[in-house]
Amino acid sequence: xxxxxxxxxxxxxxxxxxxxxxxxxxxxxxxxxxxxxxxxxxxxxxxxxxxxxxxxxxxxxxxxxxxxxxxxxxxxxxxxxxxxxxxxxxxxxxxxxxxxxxxxxxxxxxxxxxxxxxxxxxxxxxxxxxxxxxxxxxxxxxxxxxxxxxxxxxxxxxxxxxxxxxxxxxxxxxxxxxxxxxxxxxxxxxxxxxxxxxxxxxxxxxxxxxxxxxxxxxxxxxxxxxxxxxxxxxxxxxxxxxxxxxxxxxxxxxxxxxxxxxxxxxxxxxxxxxxxxxxxxxxxxxxxxxxxxxxxxxxxxxxxxxxxxxxxxxxxxxxxxxxxxxxxxxxxxxxxxxxxxxxxxxxxxxxxxxxxxxxxxxxxxxxxxxxxxxxxxxxxxxxxxxxxxxxxxxxxxxxxxxxxxxxxxxxxxxxxxxxxxxxxxxxxxxxxxxxxxxxxxxxxxxxxxxxxxxxxxxxxxxxxxxxxxxxxxxxxxxxxxxxxxxxxxxxxxxxxxxxxxxxxxxxxxxxxxxxxxxxxxxxxxxxxxxxxxxxxxxxxxxxxxxxxxxxxxxxxxxxxxxxxxxxxxxxxxxxxxxxxxxxxxxxxxxxxxxxxxxxxxxxxxxxxxxxxxxxxxxxxxxxxxxxxxx
Amino acid sequence: xxxxxxxxxxxxxxxxxxxxxxxxxxxxxxxxxxxxxxxxxxxxxxxxxxxxxxxxxxxxxxxxxxxxxxxxxxxxxxxxxxxxxxxxxxxxxxxxxxxxxxxxxxxxxxxxxxxxxxxxxxxxxxxxxxxxxxxxxxxxxxxxxxxx
Numbered sequence: 001x002x003x004x005x006x007x008x009x010x011x012x013x014x015x016x017x018x019x020x021x022x023x024x025x026x027x028x029x030x031x032x033x034x035x036x037x038x039x040x041x042x043x044x045x046x047x048x049x050x051x052x053x054x055x056x057x058x059x060x061x062x063x064x065x066x067x068x069x070x071x072x073x074x075x076x077x078x079x080x081x082x083x084x085x086x087x088x089x090x091x092x093x094x095x096x097x098x099x100x101x102x103x104x105x106x107x108x109x110x111x112x113x114x115x116x117x118x119x120x121x122x123x124x125x126x127x128x129x130x131x132x133x134x135x136x137x138x139x140x141x142x143x144x145x146x147x148x149x150x151x152x153x154x155x156x157x158x159x160x161x162x163x164x165x166x167x168x169x170x171x172x173x174x175x176x177x178x179x180x181x182x183x184x185x186x187x188x189x190x191x192x193x194x195x196x197x198x199x200x201x202x203x204x205x206x207x208x209x210x211x212x213x214x215x216x217x218x219x220x221x222x223x224x225x226x227x228x229x230x231x232x233x234x235x236x237x238x239x240x241x242x243x244x245x246x247x248x249x250x251x252x253x254x255x256x257x258x259x260x261x262x263x264x265x266x267x268x269x270x271x272x273x274x275x276x277x278x279x280x281x282x283x284x285x286x287x288x289x290x291x292x293x294x295x296x297x298x299x300x301x302x303x304x305x306x307x308x309x310x311x312x313x314x315x316x317x318x319x320x321x322x323x324x325x326x327x328x329x330x331x332x333x334x335x336x337x338x339x340x341x342x343x344x345x346x347x348x349x350x351x352x353x354x355x356x357x358x359x360x361x362x363x364x365x366x367x368x369x370x371x372x373x374x375x376x377x378x379x380x381x382x383x384x385x386x387x388x389x390x391x392x393x394x395x396x397x398x399x400x401x402x403x404x405x406x407x408x409x410x411x412x413x414x415x416x417x418x419x420x421x422x423x424x425x426x427x428x429x430x431x432x433x434x435x436x437x438x439x440x441x442x443x444x445x446x447x448x449x450x451x452x453x454x455x456x457x458x459x460x461x462x463x464x465x466x467x468x469x470x471x472x473x474x475x476x477x478x479x480x481x482x483x484x485x486x487x488x489x490x491x492x493x494x495x496x497x498x499x500x501x502x503x504x505x506x507x508x509x510x511x512x513x514x515x516x517x518x519x520x521x522x523x524x525x526x527x528x529x530x531x532x533x534x535x536x537x538x539x540x541x542x543x544x545x546x547x548x549x550x551x552x553x554x555x556x557x558x559x560x561x562x563x564x565x566x567x568x569x570x571x572x573x574x575x576x577x578x579x580x581x582x583x584x585x586x587x588x589x590x591x592x593x594x595x596x597x598x599x600x601x602x603x604x605x606x607x608x609x610x611x612x613x614x615x616x617x618x619x620x621x622x623x624x625x626x627x628x629x630x
Numbered sequence: 631x632x633x634x635x636x637x638x639x640x641x642x643x644x645x646x647x648x649x650x651x652x653x654x655x656x657x658x659x660x661x662x663x664x665x666x667x668x669x670x671x672x673x674x675x676x677x678x679x680x681x682x683x684x685x686x687x688x689x690x691x692x693x694x695x696x697x698x699x700x701x702x703x704x705x706x707x708x709x710x711x712x713x714x715x716x717x718x719x720x721x722x723x724x725x726x727x728x729x730x731x732x733x734x735x736x737x738x739x740x741x742x743x744x745x746x747x748x749x750x751x752x753x754x755x756x757x758x759x760x761x762x763x764x765x766x767x768x769x770x771x772x773x774x775x776x777x778x
Contacts, residue, residue: 127728128658149709201717332760336753362738369745370727376752377713377720383759384713390766397773477700484703489766546707 003181005106007033008213009236012221014193015229021045022191022234023053023099031106032060035119035234037191039165040097044088048099051087052080052166056103069105069112074174077101077114077166084167098167102133102189104238111187111240113177117165120195122207123179124186129204132177132187136164147557149549160192183241186213190220193231198223199319201377205312210253213237223312256364257306259357263349264299270345271295279341280334281325294321298342302371306364311374318375322382335379343372391489399491430473431531438520438528443467446514451506458503462486462539463511466504470528470535479535483542492550500543508536637740638686641726644733644740645679648726655725660710660718677701678722685747691754698754712762716755723748 007028013020021038034056038049059076067075080101088094100117113121118135134140139156141163142148153159166172181187188207195203202223206216217235224233268291276282282290301313318339325335346368354361431439443463451459465482472478486504490496515528652675656663663671681697684690698719705715723744730740 126655128655128725130655130658152709332756332763336756336760362742366738366742366745369742369749370724373720373723373745373749373752376749376756377717380713380716380752380756380759383756383763384711384716387759387763387766388711390763390770394766394769394773397770401773477704480707481700481703484706489769542707549707549709 003109003183003241005031005181005238005240006213007187007236007238008217009033009035009189009234010214010217010221011232011234012225012229014232015225017232019046020232021049022193022232023049024234024236025053025057025103026236027057030060030064032057032103033106033187033189033236033238034101034103035189035191035236036099036101036166037117037119037193037232037234038097038099039162040088040094044094044097045099047087047094048084048097048167052084052099052101055080055083056101060105069107069110070176070178073103073105073112073114074176077103077116077174078171081116081166081172082170085170088167098162098165100136100162100191101166104187104189106181106238106240109181109240111179111181113179113187114174116172116174117162118160119189119191121177122188122190122203124188124204124207125182125184127208129207132179133175136162136175138163142557142560147560160196181240185240187238187240188220189236189238191232191234193229193233194220194224194235196231197225197227197229197233199227199315199381201315201374201381202312205310205315205374207237209308209310209312211308211310213239219312226316253307253309255360256367257303259353259360260299260306260349260364261303263353264296264303266352267299267345267349268292268295270348271298271342273348274341274344276338276341276345279338281321281330281338294338295342295345302346302368305371306367311371314371315374315378318378319382322379326382326386332383339372339375339379343368346372394489395491398489398496399493401491401495431471431527434521434524435527435531436471438515438518438524439467439471439531441518441520442511442514442528442532445518446507446510449510449514451503452509453499453502453506455499455503458499459507459510462500462503462507466507466511466532466535466539469538470531479538480542483539483546486539487543487546492547492554497547501540504536504540504543508532511536635686635739635743637737637743638683640730640734640737640740641683641686641744644726644730645683647733648679648729649675651729652722652725659721659725660714663718675722678719679726682723682726682744682747682751685750686743691750694750695754695758698751699758702755702758712755712759716752719751719755720748723751 005028007026009024009026011020011022011024023036023038025032025034027033034053036049036053038045038047038052040048056076056079059079060072063072063075066072080099084098088097100115100119102113102115102117102119102121104121105112105114113132115121115133116136118137118140119133120135121132123130123132134144137159138161139148139153139159142156143153148156164173186207188203198220203220206219206223209216211219217237220235220237221233271277271294272287272291276295277285277287277290279290279294282294285293297317298314301317304313305311321338322335326332350361350365350368353364430436446463447460453459465486469479469482486500490500511532512529515525515532520528649672652659653668653671656666656671656675663674666674677697678701681694681701684697685694701719702712702715705718706712710718727741727744727748730744731738734740
């Protein structure tokens with residue numbers, strides 16, 4: 001049985017650009033939906049996306065009955081690529097224009113999704129959002145190859161550089177997915193102006209809401225504009241069948257939202273009773289203003305989220321609070337207490353409601369608990385972003401310090417050190433009391449001796465961490481944690497890494513000597529030594545992995561850049577030869593229209609001589625124009 | 631099980647279903663998880679569900695904090711930041727809560743308990759990130775002055 005499918009789409013120029021180079025198709029009759037994002041100088045991006053849109057639409061309408069959905073979409077997109085490519089070849093001002101496309105063709109319950117470039121398709125099913133497309137960008141390909149980590153992709157300088165588009169060639173490599181739709185599914189097609197500026201959490205919350213498609217599309221575009229709106233924004237939302245809204249959600253959206261709104265003043269009073277206005281975040285505000293601003297906005301955000309069955313408003317509220325407070329150097333503890341105060345104020349209101357309507361109170365309590373989780377994750381994102389910024393700053397300082405040659409001692413690879421990058425057979429049980437006692441004695445003894453390394457602090461930390469790993473019942477987590485802490489923030493060169501391995505080596509030697517020296521049974525000492533060896537090996541191995549993982553993206557990027565440079569050099573050389581050949585060819589054509597006596601030296605090149613490879617290739621000699629001759 | 635709240639037993643009963651559901655939808659939970667095989671994902675999800683169950687049974691914050699500390703550290707060696715790890719844990723709890731609501735439509739306590747555990751989890755990770763941020767920020771003046 002087929003589903004009733006309905007879609008809605010909209011596009012916005014954004015907050016920065018003057019023209020909208022996005023285009024879209026929403027054709028319920030033919031089950032065709034598409035988003036296209038044009039690119040190219042002047043107005044060429046607009047031309048590319050519009051032309052491709054028209055070709056795809058026309059192609060599907062003309063051949064809908066002749067081809068299956070998969071073949072039809074692939075052929076339509078290729079026809080569009082040929083048309084855009086041809087136009088770009090014909091007109092000099094449109095050279096290099098192109099467009100992305102993500103298109104969906106719905107036939108009964110089957111949805112066929114095709115894409116080229118970085119416009120995306122998402123599927124919302126059972127409350128979870130699945131991405132159906134992989135971006136055709138250089139960065140996405142590096143991630144797929146494991147050359148860079150997914151986390152880095154979002155921050156990569158070339159994250160928007162496409163590896164495929166429509167128009168670069170007459171044919172395009174199209175990726176196609178087919179999915180069987182279920183009642184209640186939601187499909188979303190969008191350009192990078194949406195997901196690049198609206199947070200993925202907000203997108204998820206909005207799409208998962210039970211609002212009509214038109215409202216959700218409007219809210220999605222608003223979210224992107226609030227996020228900066230640096231690009232054209234286009235989104236299409238397609239509902240498959242009637243969305244089954246749980247009864248509890250319907251009750252929450254109506255009675256729940258109404259009950260909450262009716263108790264808004266009560267919440268503000270509870271917030272005052274819990275001292276929200278005394279929070280350091282409200283220091284510059286009068287008490288009434290503080291309550292109205294913080295608790296009032298929280299109450300409004302919860303109300304709107306209840307009404308829409310989403311969490312996006314609480315998420316935005318918490319994120320704005322965190323960005324504002326942490327951005328001016330505010331402490332986490334104050335923000336933490338404020339969030340707790342708001343949670344307690346909401347509990348007060350729910351407690352009062354429970355006496356009147358226990359069932360409704362339980363529903364609101366569950367929704368609020370979820371909203372507060374959302375608030376924590378929104379704050380977590382801001383905190384983590386600040387941490388990344390500070391770590392980057394530390395690494396920059398460390399790298400600057402490491403560039404001072406006097407501080408570089410020797411290459412760590414020349415030193416005898418513990419074997420690393422090997423699988424470790426670590427004991428999984430905690431040591432017995434006798435071994436624990438031996439290890440504790442060895443730790444104290446080793447710490448009391450002079451370190452065979454210049455960095456005493458690092459030596460002590462290495463020894464303490466190794467002791468912690470050796471005395472724990474390990475599943476690898478302790479070692480990973482200890483290695484991460486030891487690795488700390490450091491530049492990835494000899495000056496940054498050498499002292500760490502030196503300290504580990506010195507600590508291991510001191511630790512082992514100390515075990516031998518402390519009094520105890522031979523059996524216990526053997527067990528203690530085994531644990532210590534495993535601990536140091538785990539630490540070294542994990543740290544070495546961290547080094548390798550950190551360096552790998554850079555090394556891979558360098559290799560890629562070297563290969564690309566070589567290829568470009570070859571291309572330039574080839575083009576230069578072609579230009580020289582063409583100049584020579586056209587220079588031999590004598591213009592018969594010139595009056596007698598005005599024929600000029602044709603400037604034919606002298607016989608070719610071998611070129612000095614160390615010098616740049618000579619510029620081709622150009623034929624003087626007619627205007628010059630006059 | 632006397633003295634243990636009923637939602638704990640209900641959560642334990644649901645665990646196999648939650649695990650199966652998590653493996654099924656792992657592609658939508660986090661980009662790092664999407665790359666894992668079913669067996670690898672099963673091991674990780676099982677450890678998280680075990681930690682959630684322990685938290686529900688014992689209410690021991692120290693134990694849970696220790697698990698989260700290790701979890702975030704191990705994820706960091708896989709190139710996953712603490713905020714992504716936090717979202718992953720919340721997504722796991724969300725999946726569990728959704729299933730609990732579907733299985734126990736007349737008993738909201740199971741889903742509510744899972745939501746509270748998720749909030750505590752998210753809060754503890756925020757505490758960890760903030761602690762790390764404070765430590766790193768304190769290192770900045772020395773680093774800027776050229777001392778390690």
